[in-house]
Amino acid sequence: xxxxxxxxxxxADTRTVIAGDRVQIPFELGSALYKxxxxxxxxxxxxxxxxxxxxxxxxxxxxxxxMRACLATREFPSRYEQGWYPTPPRVVDEVLAHAGIRxxxxxxxxxxxxxxxxxxxxxxxxxxDCVEIDERRIHILRERxxxxxVIGADFLELDPLDCEDxxxxxxxxxxxxxxxxxxxxxxxxxxxDGTLVAVMPRTVLLSGDPATVEFRELIALADGTFAPLPxxxxxxxxxxxxxxxxxxxAERGGPLPTHGWxxxxxxxxxxxxxx
Ligand SMILES: C[S@@+](CC[C@H](N)C(=O)[O-])C[C@H]1O[C@@H](n2cnc3c(N)ncnc32)[C@H](O)[C@@H]1O
Numbered sequence: 001x002x003x004x005x006x007x008x009x010x011x012a013d014t015r016t017v018i019a020g021d022r023v024q025i026p027f028e029l030g031s032a033l034y035k036x037x038x039x040x041x042x043x044x045x046x047x048x049x050x051x052x053x054x055x056x057x058x059x060x061x062x063x064x065x066x067m068r069a070c071l072a073t074r075e076f077p078s079r080y081e082q083g084w085y086p087t088p089p090r091v092v093d094e095v096l097a098h099a100g101i102r103x104x105x106x107x108x109x110x111x112x113x114x115x116x117x118x119x120x121x122x123x124x125x126x127x128x129d130c131v132e133i134d135e136r137r138i139h140i141l142r143e144r145x146x147x148x149x150v151i152g153a154d155f156l157e158l159d160p161l162d163c164e165d166x167x168x169x170x171x172x173x174x175x176x177x178x179x180x181x182x183x184x185x186x187x188x189x190x191x192x193d194g195t196l197v198a199v200m201p202r203t204v205l206l207s208g209d210p211a212t213v214e215f216r217e218l219i220a221l222a223d224g225t226f227a228p229l230p231x232x233x234x235x236x237x238x239x240x241x242x243x244x245x246x247x248x249x250a251e252r253g254g255p256l257p258t259h260g261w262x263x264x265x266x267x268x269x270x271x272x273x274x275x
Contacts, residue, residue: 001075001076001077001078001080001081002074002075003040003070003071003074003075003076004036004040006033006036007033007036007037007040008071008074010025010029010033010037011023011037011040011067011071012071013025013027015027017056018063018064018067018068019064020062020063020064021058021059021060021061021062021063022054022056022057022058022059022063023041023046023056023057023059023063023067024055024056024057025037038057040076041057042057043076043078043079044059044063044066044067044070044076044136045059045060045061045063045136046058046059046063047059059136060114060136060139060140060143061135061136061137061139061140062139066135066136077134082133082134082175083174083175083176083177083178084113084134084137084175085173085176085234085237085238085239085241086113086114086116086237087113087116087117087173087199087237088116088233088234088235088236088237089116090233091173091199091229091233091234091243091245092116092117092120093120094229094245095117095171095173095197095199095245096117096120096121096124096171098195098197098245098247099121099169099171099195099197100169100195101121101124101125101126101169101171102124102125102126103125104125104127105125105126105127105168105169106126106127106129106165106167106168106169106191107121107126107127107128107129107167107168107169107170107171108128108129108130108131108167108169108170108171108172108186108189109121109128109129109130109131109147109170109171109172110130110131110155110170110172110174110182110185110186110189111131111132111133111155111172111173111174111175111182112130112131112132112137112141112147112150113132113137113173114137114140114141114144115130115140115141115144115146115147116173117171117172117173118130118141118144118146118147119144119146121169121171122146122147126169127148128146128147128148129147129148129149129151129167130147130149130150130151131151131152131153131155131158132150132151132152133152133153133154133155135152138150138152155182155185155186156178156181156182156185160185160188160189160259160262161188161259161262161263163189163259165191165259166189166190166191166192166194166258166259166260167189167190167191167194167259168191168193168194168195169194169195169196169197170186170187170189170190170194170195170196170197170198171196171197171198172186172196172197172198172199173198173199174186174198174199174200176200176201176241176243179198179200179201179204180200180204180211180212180215181211182198183196183198183200183215183246184211184215184218186198187250187256187257187258188257188258188259188262189259190250190256190258190259191250191258191259191260192250192251192252192258192259192260192261193249193250193251193252194249194250194258195247195248195249195250196246196247196248196250197245197246197247198245198246199229199243199244199245199246200226200243200244200245200246201241201242201243201244202228202241202242202243202244204216204226204244204246205226205244218255218256219246219248221255222248222249222250222254222255222256223248223249224246224247224248224249225246225247225248226244226245226246227244227245227247228242228243228244228245229242229243229244229245
């Protein structure tokens with residue numbers, strides 16, 4: 001999203017200090033402009049710390065390089081574009097109640113944000129690997145140090161067969177704009193007797209888009225369920241998008257294209273290599 005001209009001028013002003021985890025603006029702004037600058041810094045992940053010794057927007061990641069890149073392109077990644085809506089604690093409880101994570105169970109969280117699901121899954125005893133695309137949130141996840149592995153990558157680009165084993169549980173709240181793609185891809189990381197629990201937009205129940213219809217059919221074949229979450233479940237994260245909870249159990253020989261299923265497919269012969 002484009003950085004508005006007047007906000008850009010404030011951030012690029014030579015008096016503005018952008019260093020470490022802080023952005024400090026040591027000059028007066030009119031209240032309307034201050035509000036716009038504050039909104040953008042909050043959107044990027046900053047929080048105003050008004051203590052005398054600080055008086056700056058403080059970020060939970062090193063903001064300097066990130067901000068320089070934004071200023072160079074005059075754009076910033078908005079949370080809306082990235083589908084960045086942390087899972088509220090009540091929804092996390094619901095996810096975990098269905099996932100049944102116990103001591104030593106392997107878990108994948110493939111769109112991990114800052115770890116709203118990761119941390120409680122670890123508290124349940126899960127051995128959690130997670131994936132996140134955004135460098136700020138990757139930094140936060142690594143700092144927290146709760147997951148066994150934090151993979152900084154586009155999950156949709158990862159090949160399930162690069163993992164030796166499937167995961168016993170996949171728990172996820174993917175970006176809603178591409179939820180069906182994310183969940184379908186995540187099935188390839190699921191163990192043959194694993195369980196996948198995903199928060200998805202309620203439109204997945206109604207959409208006539210061919211990929212969504214095919215997805216619903218697949219889930220029905222596997223006896224999966226979509227349970228509506230209460231309206232306003234995501235209000236604490238700033239959105240009213242209605243959501244459902246998908247719970248589906250895999251089984252060997254079942255219809256889901258799990259990690260084991262992918263492993264069992266014959267390798268495609270490169271016939272042209274023989275020519
Ligand atoms: C709806 S938020 C949920 C975050 C986290 N699962 C939680 O429960 O709080 C979706 C997250 O997916 C990340 N994301 C979006 N596209 C992704 C991709 N292709 N690969 C990995 N992560 C992605 C976003 O950066 C964002 O942090």
